[in-house]
Amino acid sequence: SQQGEEDPQALSIQEGENATMNCSYKTSINNLQWYRQNSGRGLVHLILIRSNEREKHSGRLRVTLDTSKKSSSLLITASRAADTASYFCATRDQTGANNLFFGTGTRLTVIP
Amino acid sequence: DGGITQSPKYLFRKEGQNVTLSCEQNLNHDAMYWYRQDPGQGLRLIYYSQIVNDFQKGDIAEGYSVSREKKESFPLTVTSAQKNPTAFYLCASSQVGSGANVLTFGAGSRLTVL
Numbered sequence: 001s002q003q004g005e006e007d008p009q010a011l012s013i014q015e016g017e018n019a020t021m022n023c024s025y026k027t028s029i030n031n032l033q034w035y036r037q038n039s040g041r042g043l044v045h046l047i048l049i050r051s052n053e054r055e056k057h058s059g060r061l062r063v064t065l066d067t068s069k070k071s072s073s074l075l076i077t078a079s080r081a082a083d084t085a086s087y088f089c090a091t092r093d094q095t096g097a098n099n100l101f102f103g104t105g106t107r108l109t110v111i112p
Numbered sequence: 113d114g115g116i117t118q119s120p121k122y123l124f125r126k127e128g129q130n131v132t133l134s135c136e137q138n139l140n141h142d143a144m145y146w147y148r149q150d151p152g153q154g155l156r157l158i159y160y161s162q163i164v165n166d167f168q169k170g171d172i173a174e175g176y177s178v179s180r181e182k183k184e185s186f187p188l189t190v191t192s193a194q195k196n197p198t199a200f201y202l203c204a205s206s207q208v209g210s211g212a213n214v215l216t217f218g219a220g221s222r223l224t225v226l
Binding site for chain 1: 116118145147152153154155156157160170200202204212213214215216217218219220222
């Protein structure tokens with residue numbers, strides 16, 4: 001399976017703290033994406049980083065990518081209660097197929 | 113508003129029955145996908161379609177069937193051959209050729225087998 005893995009599986013922090021989630025994957029990739037899922041809802045795309053990029057920012061989100069270690073991290077700064085959700089990484093491999101392979105997710109709880 | 117509409121949101125099925133989940137998009141996306149999500153798990157690909165009248169099996173296609181007669185529509189049928197169909201089903205779409213393949217998801221359909 002090409003499915004990635006997020007670490008930790010669950011994370012609980014106080015509002016205002018930073019949250020860091022990690023993703024490891026198995027194959028060479030074209031890009032890596034992070035998605036957010038509120039409980040019982042669909043996923044929402046957050047940010048994409050291409051294989052030739054090492055870091056990317058979007059608002060309070062910072063994503064890093066280390067292709068030599070086949071890993072990525074998502075940092076959410078100054079967390080808010082509304083950030084409570086599950087976060088998934090997804091990879092698109094280099095075969096040219098149009099599919100994304102999703103990780104198992106990190107459940108983030110931000111305590112007000 | 114542009115987006116993906118899945119229906120029904122909740123569906124109950126007796127064992128041995130086929131059920132069809134609807135997925136409609138007005139984003140003019142070429143590609144559409146069906147994923148299955150089990151509690152506390154990631155998403156697993158059931159079927160995908162990159163063009164009308166063509167579709168491919170994903171990782172867990174057994175017990176499922178799809179059709180793509182229109183660009184906007186990609187219904188999923190969960191057949192009686194699917195041994196454990198209780199799950200959350202997510203439909204998504206994307207634009208082919210963008211190089212990025214960012215997915216837009218529907219709100220999901222929760223199927224429960226009684």
